[in-house]
Amino acid sequence: MIKLDRFDGNNFARWQDKMIFLLTALTIYYILDPDLLPIEEPVPNDDGTQPSAEAIDKVIKEKKKRAEDELLCRGHIPNTLSDRLYDLFTEMKSAREIWTALEFKYKAEEEGTIWTLKWLIQSPCWNKSMNCKS
Known part of the structure; x- marks a missing residue:
């Protein structure tokens, strides 16, 4: 059995990779595919x-x-969330809805943080030898 650390809002990409591995090992990751077609009558x-x-x-x-x-899938995703996040996302009906909401919120935050860090590193103020004025 695979046990994941609870996602608390930090390191989303790491948690997401581990979650994808778990759901793939359980052969249920396909449920999160946005292009999953309904079963035809x-x-x-x-x-x-x-x-x-x-x-x-x-x-x-x-x-x-x-x-x-x-x-x-709907059970595994919320059960790897912290109690605070579990309460926020547990009302959503489908696994894909939860997954998409988590991606929307935390991927954007991580990408924003990465962009900010890249900007800071490239900024002249990052070099301590420079006299930076605000």
């Missing part, structure tokens, strides 16, 4: 007859597996 045959029992059973099994995988 069985269609009548070309001759107009109803779909076969096998085709109907196949769709029922696929839907059941998808629902179980969604539930597992």
Whole structure:
């Protein structure tokens, strides 16, 4: 079993990579794919007859597996969050909705921090030998 440290709002990229690994190992990462297509209902045959029992059973099994995988994914993501973040994101209905919200909030923050650090390092004020005036 894989145990992750709880995500508290810091090091999002590291937490996300570990979470992707966990969900991939559990073969449920596909649930977070924004291009995941819905399971198609069985269609009548070309001759107009109803779909076969096998085709109907196949769709029922696929839907059941998808629902179980969604539930597992929906459970694993919040359970790796700190209590504060768990309370914020637990009201969301789907795993993909939680994942997208976390990415939106914390990726933007990390990218903003990285951009700020790059700017500071390139800034003349970063060099202590220079006399910097505000």
